Each structure stands twice: as C-alpha cells, then as structure tokens.
Amino acid sequence: MMNTSPESAANDTQNLPHHEDLVDERLVCWYFVVALVYMGISFVGGLLMALQLVQWNPEPAELLSPGRWRMIHTNAIAYGFITNCFLGALHWAIPRLTLKTVLDRRLSYFIFFAWQVVVVSTVVGILLGQAQGVEWGETPVWIDPLALVGLALVAVNFLAPILQCKGPLYVSLWYFMAAFIWTFLTYAMGNFLPEYFVSGTSGGAIAGLFIHDLVGLFVTPLAWGLMYYFVPILLQKPIWSHGLSLVGFWGLAFFYPLNGIHHFLYTPIPMFLQYGAIISTIAVEMVVTTVIINFFGTLWGSGRALVTNLPIRWFYTGMVLYFVTCTQCAMQVTLTFQKLIHFTDWVVGHAHLVMFGVFTLWFFGMMTYLFPRLLRQPWYSYRLCEWHYWLSFGGILVMFLDLTFAGLFQGYYWASLQPWDASLDGSYPFWMIRLFAGLTIITGQFCFVVNLWKTWRLSRSPVTQTEAVTATATA
Amino acid sequence: MFENKSGILLIGGLGFFLFSFLSNGLVPILMYRDLPEQTAEEVVNENILYQFEDLSVRYPESFQAAFGEPTLANCAEALRVGRKIYIGEGCWHCHSQFVRPVSNESARWGPVSKTQEYQNELQRPVMFGTRRVGPDLSREGGRRGNDWHAVHFFDPKSVSTGSPMPRYTWFYDGAPDKPTRRGLALITYVQWLGSWLESYPDYEDYVPIETMMENPLD
Numbered sequence: 001m002m003n004t005s006p007e008s009a010a011n012d013t014q015n016l017p018h019h020e021d022l023v024d025e026r027l028v029c030w031y032f033v034v035a036l037v038y039m040g041i042s043f044v045g046g047l048l049m050a051l052q053l054v055q056w057n058p059e060p061a062e063l064l065s066p067g068r069w070r071m072i073h074t075n076a077i078a079y080g081f082i083t084n085c086f087l088g089a090l091h092w093a094i095p096r097l098t099l100k101t102v103l104d105r106r107l108s109y110f111i112f113f114a115w116q117v118v119v120v121s122t123v124v125g126i127l128l129g130q131a132q133g134v135e136w137g138e139t140p141v142w143i144d145p146l147a148l149v150g151l152a153l154v155a156v157n158f159l160a161p162i163l164q165c166k167g168p169l170y171v172s173l174w175y176f177m178a179a180f181i182w183t184f185l186t187y188a189m190g191n192f193l194p195e196y197f198v199s200g201t202s203g204g205a206i207a208g209l210f211i212h213d214l215v216g217l218f219v220t221p222l223a224w225g226l227m228y229y230f231v232p233i234l235l236q237k238p239i240w241s242h243g244l245s246l247v248g249f250w251g252l253a254f255f256y257p258l259n260g261i262h263h264f265l266y267t268p269i270p271m272f273l274q275y276g277a278i279i280s281t282i283a284v285e286m287v288v289t290t291v292i293i294n295f296f297g298t299l300w301g302s303g304r305a306l307v308t309n310l311p312i313r314w315f316y317t318g319m320v321l322y323f324v325t326c327t328q329c330a331m332q333v334t335l336t337f338q339k340l341i342h343f344t345d346w347v348v349g350h351a352h353l354v355m356f357g358v359f360t361l362w363f364f365g366m367m368t369y370l371f372p373r374l375l376r377q378p379w380y381s382y383r384l385c386e387w388h389y390w391l392s393f394g395g396i397l398v399m400f401l402d403l404t405f406a407g408l409f410q411g412y413y414w415a416s417l418q419p420w421d422a423s424l425d426g427s428y429p430f431w432m433i434r435l436f437a438g439l440t441i442i443t444g445q446f447c448f449v450v451n452l453w454k455t456w457r458l459s460r461s462p463v464t465q466t467e468a469v470t471a472t473a474t475a
Numbered sequence: 476m477f478e479n480k481s482g483i484l485l486i487g488g489l490g491f492f493l494f495s496f497l498s499n500g501l502v503p504i505l506m507y508r509d510l511p512e513q514t515a516e517e518v519v520n521e522n523i524l525y526q527f528e529d530l531s532v533r534y535p536e537s538f539q540a541a542f543g544e545p546t547l548a549n550c551a552e553a554l555r556v557g558r559k560i561y562i563g564e565g566c567w568h569c570h571s572q573f574v575r576p577v578s579n580e581s582a583r584w585g586p587v588s589k590t591q592e593y594q595n596e597l598q599r600p601v602m603f604g605t606r607r608v609g610p611d612l613s614r615e616g617g618r619r620g621n622d623w624h625a626v627h628f629f630d631p632k633s634v635s636t637g638s639p640m641p642r643y644t645w646f647y648d649g650a651p652d653k654p655t656r657r658g659l660a661l662i663t664y665v666q667w668l669g670s671w672l673e674s675y676p677d678y679e680d681y682v683p684i685e686t687m688m689e690n691p692l693d
Contacts, residue, residue: 203601
C-alpha cells in the first residue's frame, strides 16, 4: 500500500501508535460481558416459549408470560447481545485498522452506559406489556428516540478515525462505514414510519424493509467487515481476491436493501414489488456465493487451521452455515415455497440458523480469540472451549433441521385442511426435539461462561499474571 | 469511486438505501393514497356494536366499571385498548391476521385479505403477523360467543383441549365471569376482526376429507 523506502518504512514502524494507546481494552471486555448477560436473558425467553409449545406453561403470571418473553428473546439478542458484541469488537478492530483512536474516550463510555439503559428499558418495557407492534422493533415507542441518538453517536465516534485515514481503505472499513449510515436510517425508518405515519399494507411494506434491513444492513455488513479483519490476521495472509471483495460489498449494498417485501408475499402489497423483492433476494444469494468463494480461497492451503485454530473453526463453520442459510433463502423466497412454508416453523428455523448459526458463532470465535488477549491469560481449559464449540454447533444444527421439517409438516397439515388440532399434534414431536436442541445450546454457553469465569479468576491471581506477562514478552 | 469514502458513504450508504426506500416503501404508499386511513370510530360497525352491547349485558358490573355505556365512542376506545393489549402480550407473534390466496386458506379462514381492510388506525402498525402457532384471527369476529372468549382467555384448555396457549388470568378479577377492562377490551378487539365482511360471521367450510385430499396445495 505504501511505496516507501526501507529506512522510512522502519521509521514508520517505530512511529506507529501502540496498541495500548489505541484500544480501550476494558471497554471491549465490558461490552462482551454484558453481551453474554443479555444472551442469558434471551435464553430465558427462548426456553419459556419452547416450554409453552410442549404445553408446559408456568403458573399464569403476568411477568412470566411466554408471549412477552418471546419478544424479549428476540430483542435481547438483537439489541443486547449482537449490538454489544459488535460495539466491543469494533472498539478493538477500528482503532487497530485505522491506527487512530475513536473520536472521544469519554463518549465511548457514555455510549456504553446509554446503550445499556436502552436495552434494559426495552426488556422492562416489553415485560410490562408496552411492546411496539413492529417485528424486531418491539422496543417501546418512548425508547426509540433515545436508541436513535445512541446509534448516531456510535456512528460519529467510529466514523471519526475512519474519515481521518489517508489512502486506500481496508475492505472491513467499507463495510463499517456503510453499516453506520444504514443502521441509523433503518432504525429511523422502521420504528417511526409504521408506528405514526403509514398504516395497513404500505406500512407492512415498510415493516418488511425494516426487518430485512436490520439483518442485511446492520448485522450482516458489520459481521462481514469483522470477518474481513479477523480471518486474514488469524491465517496470516491477505484475502484471496480483492476483485471478489468489491463484488461482495457492492452487491450487498445494492441488492440487500431491495429484499424487504419478500417477508410479505401473497399480501395485498403490489405484485410487481413482490416479484422485485424475490429477484433481488436471489441476486443477493449470488453475491453471497462470491464472498464465500473469496473466503474459502483465502483458507485454501491453510485448511489445517480448521483443526488447530478454534477461532478460525468458529468463523468458517459460521460461513458454511451462512451459505446454507442463503441457499435456503433463495428457495424459500419463491412463491412456490411460500405457499407451503409461510407462517410455519421453517421460518423460525431459518431465523435461528442465521442469528445463532452464523453471527453468534462468529462472535464466539471473536471472543475465543480476544478474551485471552484482553485478560492476558490463556483459556483456563481448552477442552471447555471445544465443548462450547461442539454443543453450540450440534445444538443449532439439530434445531435448524428439526424446525425446517416441522415447517414442511405444518404447511401440509394446513393446506390439506385437516382440523387445526391435527397440525398441533403433528408438531409436538418436533417441538420436543427443539426444546432439547435449545437446552444443548444453553449447556454449551454454560461451559463457555464457566471457562471465562475461571480464566478471569486466574488472570486476577498475581502469580500467573506475572508469568503471563513474561510469556508474552518472550513470545 | 468503488473504494473511496464518499463513494461508499454517499452511493452505497445513502444512495442505495434511498433507492430501496423510494421503490419499495414509497410506491405502495402512493398507490394506496386513495384509501385514506380510517379512525377507530369509523371502523365501528353494527356487528361489533352488537357484540359490545352483548358484553355489557353479560358482565354488567365489570362493563360498567370499565367502559360505562356501550356507546360507539366507548366501543372505539375499547378497540384501541384491545389492540394495545393484542400487541403488548405478543398475540400477533402466534396469530396472523392475513388470509392468503393460496394453500386452501380461504376455505379454512374465509375471504382472502384485501388492502382496504387494513387502511385504518388499528392496523398501524399492521398486524399481518409472522407465525401461526394458533389460528389466523382476521375473520375470528362473531365465530364464537363472548362467553366462549371470556372462558378461553382465562383457561384456553378448558374449551380447546390440546391448545398450547397460556392462560391470561390477569385479564380477570379471579374468575372467567369477571373480566377486567383489559379482558373486555381484548374480547371486543377479537370480535371486531372480520366484522366488516359481507360473510360475517365467517364459519369454516365443511369439506369431506376425500375432496380435501384431491389437490392439497391448490
């Protein structure tokens, strides 16, 4: 990138800012820890819902209502777990990619606390029955403006170092820059228009855009941006093809925002818009294929890392499941599939596969890589790390397959006009398996949290800490 | 342009987002601009007023305390409150309000949903729904009596064995015949769904199983 003579290059290396001055490690650590707490809260919701379906309802209590906890389940994942993971990882990645600090350290801390207020109020608001009627945007209406200000501050804080960069930008930074703009716009569109201005079918079209943009323009670009950062570092080689990186980014930027209406096929939304959304969705899957090829091209020749390097294994497992999700999406978005699977558990399986099977696995990879560096302490137990991987991966695989088949059965039960109860009876075994798949996932996270706790305890004991410092110094 | 900041921020970030919003968000708004949004008062009809009065007769004390007289204005108020509860309790995550023109849905649920049915205050945000754990509710109004709903919300299993729906006892003062303001409002809201249709109340067609199975996906 820089055409400099060897001497000035050496000078540059000396003048490079130090990691400690760039990255606020404590903040990264805090973000990851609160993210894990919200994940625990979300599991309570998932468990209550799973138990409800197998007819094991708790004694009626307003604050334990599975209906409300179902919304906490999704919102705690989106705004509590995923967003906090992103903010933590970005506080690590962006200063290291730009060699500049974020705009203001005090602002970073303010955002941290403000965002926790947003998430806790969301959970409490939903618990008290104040949810907003927009899927993935159930955040009570009085919190929406605060959340929007928070997102604007996040954008300002992180865009400042990126905009100061001279010369070509890393691919990760393309994704981050665009995502900050998209997230703000998406949140504003989805939380205000369908609530205050647009009713009925047209409101549905906008709600569809919101659901999909939240995944496609907030989670996806930030997550892929982080993959473009972590994978080359861990494999110690550049991304395979710069051209494919360009295709991947611009393909996502153009086609992803046009997908939203595919959530409401066969509604009174104009048919030509439904066709447009279907075609754009299939286009996205083609773009996704180029990205997957690019990353597997990068892995080519280093395949052994999948066995030896746990973060790489998390990342590439997520990528394989991403390809599965997207292939599934290209099929289920067609009118033929929609006839059968709309409103069934197939869709629930798809949502779990992408949110847990892809993005959450990536976050676990990042955490597995970063926690030892943040705590200056290797993992307490590598075996527990392996258990965490296999229970999470096994659990989500079973849950996905189970819900996909459940969806097909439900679709045929309904279309064949059997009594409604027949579809419930038919779903029961699937719901039972799903409950145990969920418990498997929860067990995996339990291993992770125990491991983290033990590692933290070790990092606090003075003897090992000095040893670790010496070890890093000599390494 | 493809790798510099302004290209990414202005074309990718702003431009493509705006393009998608204009094409997918604004176009339906413009196409349906001739269907203005109706208020809750405007969507109160004779059918739902009848059900509302019926509630006032069946549960006079509860009704008096909650809504006073069964007037049109109070009925609209009950619909607004009922819709809020429908959203706040997450009913719409297990019940859709949208009959599709495929998969024999009109045989089970009633007439296929049309745009004008959703152009009102109570469908902002629209309650199409996302999952059918329980039945679609868009033609539920009038299918069952108010007593049935009162008992059903109190303890779904007592009238619908095998239902995984949880009990909503906090809509009552301890017994199914004592619904609170919230209980009455939610029953009113559910009885309103589909009350605007010619075919109200819309009962499920009976089709012999042999006919049903001839072409299950049509």
